[in-house]
Amino acid sequence: MKKNYFFIGLLLASGILVSFSGKENIENVKKFTQNFHQLNAAGSPGGRTGAPGDGNCTSCHSGTVQSGSGFNLVTLTSGGTAVTDYQPGTTYQVNVTMSTNNAKNGFEIVALSPSNTAAGTFAITDATNTKTISSGGxxxxxxxSAGTAATSWSFNWTAPATNIGTITFYLATNQTNSNNSDTGDIIRTSQHPFGSQAGIAESKQIETSIAYQANTNSLNIQLDSKVEGPVFVNVVDLGGKSVFTENLGNVSAGESALSVRLNQELNNGIYLVNVSVNNNMIAKKVYISK
Incomplete structure (x- = not known):
């Protein structure tokens, strides 16, 4: 009988120890999660841009990804002049801007070729607020950390030495609520394509006409393509800012009629609308007037 009491006592003691151990493990997990979140104030761990092969910031921050079209802005400038396409071998200043006055923010950006390999090289010009990281090669x-107080960051990017077709900058931004937790942040991803000046005249794969329809705030696109594949539309203002980007899905070779509604009211004026099919780009100027 005494042996049974002793055995039961051991079981109860083990249960209490497991209970305390479980609670301690839970607290340790909570501490680790919070510390990991705080560590991200020093920059993205990498591979969070939403580009092919990447994840996004929801790997560390709860919530769903929202479209960054019109909110995330990427501008390339050369000698103070904004450009909408690149010259091989040329170095450009890249400006990444979030359309917000939020107190604490973050970003990660990567430039990829049509085959989703790294395109060009980055160089840091503001070591206080920005840095390079490597992920996935x-x-x-x-x-x-100091850069989280900003809503705009700049650095240099040197284009590839030869024309490799349309290069896409994949950008993810985090508009945080500064609660030292992984909850309540707003993650936005966007794509910003730039064609090659060397290849614009040579491209014979697609033809298009584009018209703006004021009553629906949309672009009507008549497309004649010799190739099939995904269609991207990128609207750039005359200041060189990408103000709208949208993936319209896949089209077959031949003629297509497409329509895309802009998700914001743009100011009246002339805009450059880039349309690409399977990374073959054509650009048209469109006058928006409401």
Whole structure:
């Protein structure tokens, strides 16, 4: 009988120890999660841009990804002049901007070729607020701790030495609520394609006409393509800012009629609308007037 009491006592003691151990493990997990989240103030861990092969910021921050079209802005400038396409071998200043006055923010950006390999090289010009990181064999740029107080960051990017077709900058931004937790942040991803100046005249794969329809705030696109594949539309203002980007899905070779509604009211004026089919780009100027 005494042996039974002793055995039961051992079981009860073990249960209590497991209970305390479980609670301690839960607290340790909570501490680790919070510390990991705080560590991200020093920059993205990499591979969070939403580009092919990448994840996104929801790997560390709860919530769903939202479209960054019109909110995330990427501008390339050369000698102070904004450009909408690149010259091989040329170095450009890249400006990443979030359309917000939020107090604490972050970003990660990567440039990819049509085959989703790294395109060009980045160079840091503001070491206080930005840094490069590597993930998946690709170099990226992200914020540093001091840079979280900004809504705009700049750095240099040198285009590939030869024309490799349309290069797409994949950008993820994080508009945080500064609660030292992984909840309540707003993650936005966007794509910003730039064609090659060397290849614009040579491209014979697609033809298009584009008209703006004021009553629906939309672009009507008549497309004649010799290739099939995904269609991207990128609207750039005359200041060189990408103000709208949308993936319209896949089209077959031949004629297509497409329509895309802009998700914001743009100011009246002339805009450059880039349309690409399977990374073959054509650009048209469109006058928006409401």
């Amino acid at each position: 690709k170099t990226r740029v992200t914020h540093k």
